[in-house]
Amino acid sequence: MTNKTIVIIEDNRLILQMTTLFLKGFGYKVRKFRSGIGIDEILKKEKCVPNLFIIDICLIPPEDGRNIYNTIRSETSVFKDVPILLCSSMQKRFVMDFKFNDCNEPHFLEKPFSREQLENKIKLLATT
Amino acid sequence: MAYKKQQENRGTVLSNCFMTNTAKEIRTHLQVIKSLNEILQDTLHGIPGNLPTKYLKRMTIEIDKVTKVTNDFGDTFDLLNEVFELEYEVIDFDYVIKLAVLSVKDSILNKIIISGKTEKKVKVDANKIIKVIKCLLTNAAQYSKQTDYIHVTLTTSSVEDHVVICIQDHGIGIAKNKQKNIFEKKDYNKKVQDDRYPGLGVGLYLSKEIVERHDGHIWLDSSLKNGSKFYFSIPIIK
Numbered sequence: 001m002t003n004k005t006i007v008i009i010e011d012n013r014l015i016l017q018m019t020t021l022f023l024k025g026f027g028y029k030v031r032k033f034r035s036g037i038g039i040d041e042i043l044k045k046e047k048c049v050p051n052l053f054i055i056d057i058c059l060i061p062p063e064d065g066r067n068i069y070n071t072i073r074s075e076t077s078v079f080k081d082v083p084i085l086l087c088s089s090m091q092k093r094f095v096m097d098f099k100f101n102d103c104n105e106p107h108f109l110e111k112p113f114s115r116e117q118l119e120n121k122i123k124l125l126a127t128t
Numbered sequence: 129m130a131y132k133k134q135q136e137n138r139g140t141v142l143s144n145c146f147m148t149n150t151a152k153e154i155r156t157h158l159q160v161i162k163s164l165n166e167i168l169q170d171t172l173h174g175i176p177g178n179l180p181t182k183y184l185k186r187m188t189i190e191i192d193k194v195t196k197v198t199n200d201f202g203d204t205f206d207l208l209n210e211v212f213e214l215e216y217e218v219i220d221f222d223y224v225i226k227l228a229v230l231s232v233k234d235s236i237l238n239k240i241i242i243s244g245k246t247e248k249k250v251k252v253d254a255n256k257i258i259k260v261i262k263c264l265l266t267n268a269a270q271y272s273k274q275t276d277y278i279h280v281t282l283t284t285s286s287v288e289d290h291v292v293i294c295i296q297d298h299g300i301g302i303a304k305n306k307q308k309n310i311f312e313k314k315d316y317n318k319k320v321q322d323d324r325y326p327g328l329g330v331g332l333y334l335s336k337e338i339v340e341r342h343d344g345h346i347w348l349d350s351s352l353k354n355g356s357k358f359y360f361s362i363p364i365i366k
Contacts, residue, residue, distance in 0.1 A: 012156060018163035058152065089155035091202060093213075094148060112158040112195055115166050 004051040004126055005029040007043065009036045009068065011059045015111075019054070022115050026122065035059060036068040040077070050082055052126040057088035057095050070101040083125040085109060144205070151202045155195070162191050192235040196266070200330055214253040214341060218365055221250045221291045222282060228261035229280065236269040236278075244282040246291045248364045256338045257362070260346075263331040264295040264358045271356070272299035290344065290361035298355040307348060311336040335360070 006028045010016040016032055023030045031048060033039050036059065043050070053072060057065035065086055072079050087109040088095050100106055109121050165187050172181045222245050229240050268278045279296040302310065311332050339346045339360045350356035 012160070014160045015156070015163070018160070018167060021167065022163070089152045089159065090148070091151075091199070111155050112162045112191070114162060 002027050003029070005031060005048060006052045006054060006122070006126065007031045007033070007039070007048075007050040008054040009033045009039070009059070009065065010054070010056040011035065011063075012056070015056075019118070022118055023054075023122070025115075026119055028122075028126070035063060036065070036071075037063070040071075040079075044078065050079070052122065053079070053082055053084045055084060055086055057086055058090060066095070066098050066100065069106060073101040083107070083127075085121055085125055087111060087113070147202060147205045151198050154198045158191060158195055158198070162188070165191065189235060200334070214256060216251050216253055218249050218251050219254050221246050221248050221252075221362065221364075224250075224252065224254050224257055225261065225280065225282060225293060227254070228258040229265070231258060232262050232265050232269075236265060237274040238269045238272060238276055238278050240265065240278045240280060242280045242282070246282050246284050246364075248284060248291050250291060250342075250362045251365050252342055252362060253338075257342070260335040260338050260360065261293070261295070263335050264360075267331065268295055268297035268299065268356070268358075272297045284364065285361060288361070289364045289366075291364055292359055292361045294357050294359045296355065296357045301352045301354045301356055302348070302350040303352045307350065310348065311346065 004027075006023050008016065008019060008023070008030060010019065010032070011034050013034070016034060020030045020032050028051075031043070031046075031050065033042075036055070055065040055068055059065055059068075065088070069084055069086060071077060072082065072084060074080065085107045086095075089111040092108055092110060096106070096108060107121065107125060109117065165184055169181055169184045172178055172184070175181070225242065229242060232240075265278060265280075272278065276298045279294075281294040281296070283292045283294070284290070285292050336346050339362070342362050344360055344362040346358070346360040348356060348358045
């Protein structure tokens with residue numbers, strides 16, 4: 001068990017539940033959300049500084065995971081240096097053609113992913 | 129006339145949208161099924177004489193097949209609408225092959241043996257070339273026994289300065305009279321697909337399109353009951 005925390009934003013209840021189970025299985029603490037609205041304040045209140053965000057792109061409209069990505073990466077955000085993994089059931093070429101507020105290409109995982117694929121991505125990202 | 133064209137465009141946009149959303153929905157549900165399957169396998173782990181685990185592992189293969197069909201579905205549609213854009217990069221050909229073989233490791237039970245090396249660089253859309261190799265490897269596995277080896281051989285053709293890959297199986301082979309149209313689109317009015325081998329039947333058609341867009345060639349050498357060798361070549365970057 002590490003002390004690392006992963007914040008996951010996913011609107012599909014079942015996927016959220018099972019991905020959380022996997023993440024806990026890898027030894028992480030998980031804070032889960034079905035929407036990104038107000039999480040900034042909630043996390044600040046809980047004094048939670050995550051080691052990684054996992055964000056689904058296609059949330060319940062009008063929410064879009066890519067906008068949450070840009071908000072987290074904005075200059076004023078306290079979480080601007082926290083790694084983010086975007087995931088989606090849409091193929092990469094449909095969703096990554098977007099103006100991201102980041103000089104690096106965002107990390108992306110396409111659904112359906114296996115537990116192993118998820119673990120490999122997380123090992124790579126949740127290092128700090 | 130202009131109105132008709134406008135209507136056609138509208139139709140294309142609508143059907144594109146419909147296809148993309150359908151594929152997205154299927155992938156979302158597949159994610160749930162795939163995760164449930166993995167969790168069930170964990171729950172049953174370690175029980176002796178465990179038949180359910182065997183079935184669940186079989187189910188994983190089926191899930192990956194549905195994923196493949198869903199991706200094929202989108203790609204074929206893109207191709208038909210000419211939005212199949214290639215993103216070229218200069219890359220080590222042998223490395224692309226390694227990546228492709230690794231990517232099928234979980235879905236193919238056959239042992240894959242790679243021999244030879246080209247040590248050449250090619251200018252390709254690596255993801256698309258990986259797609260071609262995956263298609264050829266999956267076909268090789270589908271038409272072979274699980275215990276059969278699949279051989280992947282890498283060479284260079286000195287005449288045309290191409291790298292050549294050969295994927296050989298020892299399966300049921302393809303009769304000469306069926307080889308002529310094997311890379312063409314299938315006619316779905318005829319019952320040509322064998323139910324034992326699901327798929328859209330567009331893998332080879334897509335592969336040919338992808339290889340030819342890289343100025344390469346694709347061909348085969350096979351006879352009934354003697355297995356098949358599928359080859360494709362890509363120009364070398366000097």
